[in-house]
Amino acid sequence: xxxxxxxxxxxxxxxxxxxxxxxxxxxxxxxxxxxxxxxxxxxxxxxxxxxxxxxxxxxxxxxxxxxxxxxxxxxxxxxxxxxxxxxxxxxxxxxxxxxxxxxxxxxxxxxxxxxxxxxxxxxxxxxxxxxxxxxxxxxxxxxxxxxxxxxxxxxxxxxxxxxxxxxxxxxxxxxxxxxxxxxxxxxxxxxxxxxxxxxxxxxxxxxxxxxxxxxxxxxxxxxxxxxxxxxxxxxxxxxxxxxxxxxxxxxxxxxxxxxxxxxxxxxxxxxxxxxxxxxxxxxxxxxxxxxxxxxxxxxxxxxxxxxxxxxxxxxxxxxxxxxxxxxxxxxxxxxxxxxxxxxxxxxxxxxxxxxxxxxxxxxxxxxxxxxxxxxxxxxxxxxxxxxxxxxxxxxxxxxxxxxxxxxxxxxxxxxxxxxxxxxxxxxxxxxxxxxxxxxxxxxxxxxxxxxxxxxxxxxxxxxxxxxxxxxxxxxxxxxxxx
Amino acid sequence: xxxxxxxxxxxxxxxxxxxxxxxxxxxxxxxxxxxxxxxxxxxxxxxxxxxxxxxxxxxxxxxxxxxxxxxxxxxxxxxxxxxxxxxxxxxxxxxxxxxxxxxxxxxxxxxxxxxxxxxxxxxxxxxxxxxxxxxxxxxxxxxxxxxxxxxxxxxxxxxxxxxxxxxxxxxxxxxxxxxxxxxxxxxxxxxxxxxxxxxxxxxxxxxxxxxxxxxxxxxxxxxxxxxxxxxxxxxxxxxxxxxxxxxxxxxxxxxxxxxxxxxxxxxxxxxxxxxxxxxxxxxxxxxxxxxxxxxxxxxxxxxxxxxxxx
Numbered sequence: 001x002x003x004x005x006x007x008x009x010x011x012x013x014x015x016x017x018x019x020x021x022x023x024x025x026x027x028x029x030x031x032x033x034x035x036x037x038x039x040x041x042x043x044x045x046x047x048x049x050x051x052x053x054x055x056x057x058x059x060x061x062x063x064x065x066x067x068x069x070x071x072x073x074x075x076x077x078x079x080x081x082x083x084x085x086x087x088x089x090x091x092x093x094x095x096x097x098x099x100x101x102x103x104x105x106x107x108x109x110x111x112x113x114x115x116x117x118x119x120x121x122x123x124x125x126x127x128x129x130x131x132x133x134x135x136x137x138x139x140x141x142x143x144x145x146x147x148x149x150x151x152x153x154x155x156x157x158x159x160x161x162x163x164x165x166x167x168x169x170x171x172x173x174x175x176x177x178x179x180x181x182x183x184x185x186x187x188x189x190x191x192x193x194x195x196x197x198x199x200x201x202x203x204x205x206x207x208x209x210x211x212x213x214x215x216x217x218x219x220x221x222x223x224x225x226x227x228x229x230x231x232x233x234x235x236x237x238x239x240x241x242x243x244x245x246x247x248x249x250x251x252x253x254x255x256x257x258x259x260x261x262x263x264x265x266x267x268x269x270x271x272x273x274x275x276x277x278x279x280x281x282x283x284x285x286x287x288x289x290x291x292x293x294x295x296x297x298x299x300x301x302x303x304x305x306x307x308x309x310x311x312x313x314x315x316x317x318x319x320x321x322x323x324x325x326x327x328x329x330x331x332x333x334x335x336x337x338x339x340x341x342x343x344x345x346x347x348x349x350x351x352x353x354x355x356x357x358x359x360x361x362x363x364x365x366x367x368x369x370x371x372x373x374x375x376x377x378x379x380x381x382x383x384x385x386x387x388x389x390x391x392x393x394x395x396x397x398x399x400x401x402x403x404x405x406x407x408x409x410x411x412x413x414x415x416x417x418x419x420x421x422x423x424x425x426x427x428x429x430x431x432x433x434x435x436x437x438x439x440x441x442x443x444x445x446x447x448x449x450x451x452x453x454x455x456x457x458x459x460x461x462x463x464x465x466x467x468x469x470x471x472x473x474x475x476x477x478x479x480x481x482x
Numbered sequence: 483x484x485x486x487x488x489x490x491x492x493x494x495x496x497x498x499x500x501x502x503x504x505x506x507x508x509x510x511x512x513x514x515x516x517x518x519x520x521x522x523x524x525x526x527x528x529x530x531x532x533x534x535x536x537x538x539x540x541x542x543x544x545x546x547x548x549x550x551x552x553x554x555x556x557x558x559x560x561x562x563x564x565x566x567x568x569x570x571x572x573x574x575x576x577x578x579x580x581x582x583x584x585x586x587x588x589x590x591x592x593x594x595x596x597x598x599x600x601x602x603x604x605x606x607x608x609x610x611x612x613x614x615x616x617x618x619x620x621x622x623x624x625x626x627x628x629x630x631x632x633x634x635x636x637x638x639x640x641x642x643x644x645x646x647x648x649x650x651x652x653x654x655x656x657x658x659x660x661x662x663x664x665x666x667x668x669x670x671x672x673x674x675x676x677x678x679x680x681x682x683x684x685x686x687x688x689x690x691x692x693x694x695x696x697x698x699x700x701x702x703x704x705x706x707x708x709x710x711x712x713x714x715x716x717x718x719x720x721x722x723x724x725x726x727x728x729x730x731x732x733x734x735x736x737x738x739x740x741x742x743x744x745x746x747x748x749x750x751x752x753x754x755x756x757x758x759x760x761x762x763x764x765x766x767x768x769x770x771x772x773x774x775x776x777x778x779x780x781x782x783x784x785x786x787x788x789x790x791x792x
Contacts, residue, residue, distance in 0.1 A: 006631045020483060187483045196490075222682070423644070457493075464497065468637070469644040 001044045002474070003252040004203050011041070012256065019260060020187055027184050031154045034162070034181075034260070041163035042127070049125035056090065057157045060135045064149030064156070067142045080143035084136055091132045094124050099329030126480065127166045129326055133291055134160055138174045140295060147175055155181040164253040168246070168479040170267040170287035177262070185261035194446065195258025197460075201445035202251025204463050205244040209431055211472025212424050213241035223400055228409030231400060238390065239383040240428060243272060245478045246285070251443055270439045271382075272432065273367075275357040275374040277343040280382060288326070292319050313348050317341035327389070328481070332397060336388040343381060359439070366436075423470065498636070505636035508647065509612040511654030516662030519609035522563060525667070526576070527613065529583045533561035536580065537667070538573050539593025539720075541566040546720045546772045547591065548781040549666040555785035558589065562667030567605040570598045571697050574704055575622045579613075589714045591788070594740050595722070595770075596691035596730050599698050604628055608646050611639040670774035673767035680723065680769040688731040698739075705747045716788055717744055717751040721780055724760040726769040750791050752784065759783075 001008050015037050023029040043050050063083045070076040098119040108115050142149050150156035159177045217238040223231060247268040257264040265287045274280035281289045297319040304311030317338065324337020347353045360368045367375065384401075391397035415421050434444040441448075445463075450456055512520050513527070525531050535558040537547045544564030552560040563576055577590075604626045610619060620633060632639045640647055652658040663669065683689070708715045717740055727733055737753065744751035757780075759765050765776025772780055 006629075006635075187486070189483070189486050192486055225678075419645075460493070461497075461500075468641055469647050471642050473642065 001041060002477070003199075003249070003256070004207060004474070007044075011037075012259075016259065025184060025186060027182070028152075028154065030185060031152075031158050031181055035154055035158045038158060038161040038163035038166060042161060042166055045167065046123075046126045049123065052090075052125055052128075053131065053161060054157075056087075056131070056135060057160045059086070060138060060160070061150070061153055061156050063139050064142050065151075067139060068149045071143065071145055076143050080139045083139035087132050087136045087139075091128060094122055094128055096325075096329045097122060103331075127168070130169045130171055131160055131166060133171045133288075134174070137171075137291060137295065141174060150174070150178050150182070152182065164256040165264065168249055168253075168477060169285075170250060170253065170265040171291055172265045172287065173291075176265055180262050188261060191258045191261065191263075194442075195255040197255070197445040197447065198251045198258065198443045199255035200460060200463055201443055202248040202253075202255060203467055205248030205251065205431065205444075206477070207248075207467050207471035207474070208427050209244035210241045210248055210478075211475050212420075212427075212470070213237050213244065213472075214475045215472060216421070216424070217241055223396075224403060226403070227411040227414060228404045228406045229411050229413040230415075231404045232409065233413045233415075235383050235387055235404065236379075238386055239379065240272075240431075242386060242389075242478060243268075243284075244431065245475075249477045249479065254443070266442065270435045272379060272435065273359065273375055273439060274378045274382075275359075275371060276347060276352065276378055277340065277381060278347050278353050279357045280378055281340070288323065292323055292326075296322055309348050312353070313345050316344045316348065316353075320344070331394050332388045332391050335394060335397075336385055339385050339388060343385075427466070427470065501635070501637040504640075507654045508637070508640060508650035511650035511652070512612045512646070514653045515649055515660045517649055517660040518663075519566070519606065520612070521662035521664055522565075522667045523609065523613060525561075526563075526580050527583055531561045531580070531584045533559050533584070533666075534587055535560040535589040535591065536577075536587045537562040537564060537591045537593065538577055539564045539718075540568055540573065540595065540597065542595055542720055542722070542771060543591075543593035544667070544669050545671050546777045546780055547593065547718075547784065548668050548670060548777055550668070551778065551781040552591075552785045552788075555782065556789055560591075560666065562664075562669075564593065564667065564669075567602070569600055569602050569697065570701050570704075571601060571625070571694075572622055573598075574700060575618050577704075578618050579616055586711065587713060589716070589788075590708060591716050591718055591784075593718050593720050595719060596689070596733065596736055599693040599701060599739075600691070601626065601694040601697055607632070608640060608643045611646075614639070670777055671767050671771065672774045674773065675763040675766055676768055677763075680726070683726070683729065683769060689726075689729055690731045691733070691736045693736075693739075702743065705743060705749070709747050709749075715747070715749045716791075717749060718784060719751075719753045719755050720784075721754045721757050721759045721765075721772060721776070723763065723766050723769040724756070727755050727760065750788070752787055754780065754783075757783075 001011060015033070018033055019030055023033055039050060042053060060083060063079055067076045067079045067083070070079070101117050101119050105115050105117050141147060150159070155178060158181055159172070159174060162172075162177065165172060217234045250267040254264045254266070267286050269283040269286065271280050271283035274283050297315050300315035300318060301312055304315060307314070320341030321334055321337040323340070324333040324335070327333045327336070344353065360371045362368050387400055388397045391400060438444050438446060447456055447459075513524055515521070515524070535552060535556065537543050537549065537560065541564060544562060544566055547562055547564070549560035549562050552558060563573075563580060565573055565576055604623065607628060610623060613619060614633065623633065649660050653660065705715060719737070719740065730736070737755070740751055754760070759772070759776055759780055765772050765779065767773040
């Protein structure tokens with residue numbers, strides 16, 4: 001059930017009516033409703049693996065209580081370690097079993113040892129990477145004494161399965177969402193209208209930008225017949241597609257959350273304007289980056305603090321290899337993570353890693369040339385990383401890169417249906433402009449400065465007409481695969 | 483909450499009213515246009531086709547059989563109802579609508595190929611948008627998997643179709659008229675051979691022509707219907723690039739099926755799958771379609787063969 005589908009509109013309208021009219025101000029009933037709706041939503045995507053989600057919820061609910069009872073003791077540490085190992089084992093089984101089998105097989109065969117292993121037919125549960133991380137942070141934080149476990153099973157189960165975030169995040173921490181689930185929720189007009197605006201903006205990003213870019217970036221197996229310039233253009237457009245797809249989805253998620261009275265974790269902060277790689281990861285998929293920073297990078301960095309910058313570099317590289325691997329079981333993702341980790345090294349050595357970058361603007365409010373150059377360099381570096389991200393194999397990524405940097409890089413890119421592309425460029429320019437102007441706000445359609453309702457409504461209707469007339473063929477959200 | 487709901491309802495009402503208005507405007511506008519598939523649909527619905535011979539089929543009928551040549555040779559008034567990208571089930575729908583609004587033809591030239599009897603997914607769906615009131619069309623689109631929303635929500639079938647929207651609006655306000663690029667439904671292609679598409683197909687091991695039993699039955703009943711109503715039927719397998727034919731694994735079985743239909747209803751089956759034209763890429767623009775030069779040669783050959791048999 002895609003957020004931009006008519007099925008979702010019917011589902012959500014029903015839920016909204018029940019939530020605010022029938023179960024008005026009854027927190028417990030509202031939570032039960034949200035839980036049922038979340039399980040229904042999940043079952044629509046993958047009903048066979050719903051029991052796994054429920055079982056994981058029950059296990060971690062019990063673990064949370066047990067850890068809290070003995071917090072500070074060895075037993076609590078053992079239990080939380082058990083929770084982490086169990087979570088990683090389940091995630092590992094579903095996502096990485098076949099990867100390890102085939103990798104070891106290749107390794108042994110390269111050493112001349114014959115193996116007779118075969119891979120399994122394993123269906124990866126949708127959203128497992130997202131809800132596993134929620135569960136892990138829950139037990140780790142309880143064992144660290146950061147907060148008390150949820151006594152209310154319904155609230156906890158709703159936190160784990162909360163339908164707007166279950167498929168592709170954001171990965172809300174327990175202390176962000178559980179307290180909101182436990183307190184009384186009354187309808188907030190300003191929050192709800194802002195939520196609707198954010199949904200509309202997310203739909204524009206997804207349906208107009210991402211779905212249209214998809215038609216231009218889907219080079220597939222035919223890439224060796226394309227010129228280097230065409231591939232380069234596709235590579236750069238894929239970065240835009242990825243951003244519009246994932247941040248558009250997240251805008252819709254957060255908007256849906258706001259309509260139900262929740263403030264979910266912000267996941268993007270205009271990453272296309274990042275001035276270096278550290279800045280980029282502070283603005284891109286924030287909930288994942290901050291999760292791994294807290295639970296992987298920080299402990300490693302503390303452990304290796306005596307090694308100075310090299311210890312930090314190693315911690316960062318390990319963290320990014322994990323970020324890469326989190327996306328999927330393939331060497332391309334591992335190398336994608338390693339590539340990003342290595343991009344940090346010059347920053348660490350120059351002491352610029354934790355420096356907050358300030359956007360310097362010129363007379364007209366646009367970035368200064370030096371700032372723009374840094375943004376473009378970061379954009380190019382990220383775009384090249386995404387070649388690994390979407391390649392089927394390392395060989396393909398390497399050949400793809402080789403094809404880009406061939407003599408055909410200087411050929412005119414093969415662009416069919418020029419009119420479509422010009423219109424597309426216009427909408428990309430609008431996206432960048434709106435993002436730029438609203439870079440310090442929560443989302444592109446936050447209209448604090450516009451007082452006139454007529455202007456606001458004109459903007460809404462214009463966006464709807466643009467989505468209707470120029471929306472692309474409805475593609476699946478890229479991050480659903482993770 | 484009350485204010486919010488009122489505003490949402492008001493917004494939704496305005497949106498719905500706008501959708502109805504746009505839908506109306508586009509329907510009226512596109513019914514006047516001559517562009518693309520609309521030209522043939524509009525000719526059918528306006529009862530303007532006074533043809534005694536019609537050509538049915540997919541794009542291979544649309545771009546390969548020139549009615550002007552048939553007119554001259556056979557002394558008939560022919561019209562090409564070929565539909566790009568659609569198998570027989572939709573070709574039949576077009577024929578049924580044609581029959582409803584126009585006089586019955588004396589001769590039907592039915593182009594067949596390896597994709598005639600399968601059920602595909604709809605392409606260029608917007609061509610149907612102004613005519614969704616036709617039950618037979620709605621039913622077939624439903625069978626092809628078109629969504630409920632597209633069938634029932636006003637203006638939703640124009641989603642993503644900005645070029646068509648612009649044309650519809652321009653026609654509605656009489657700002658610009660888009661004339662037809664076709665002659666009596668025929669859409670000759672002045673192009674030269676482009677091997678890219680063929681190379682892509684060759685990347686596969688082979689092609690297996692698929693059939694849908696429902697569509698095979700429909701084809702059978704169509705032939706029976708024509709026999710009963712005294713309409714002369716000619717089945718034609720028009721030329722395609724020979725390597726493409728050879729690449730189709732089950733070609734003999736498929737051909738046999740058409741032969742058995744011809745035998746069963748005692749109708750002509752003109753098979754050009756091994757015609758000399760099929761061996762020369764000069765006459766094609768891709769492996770499945772003749773270019774204008776090839777189409778003209780083929781149309782003449784076809785007309786003469788039909789004349790001989792008559």
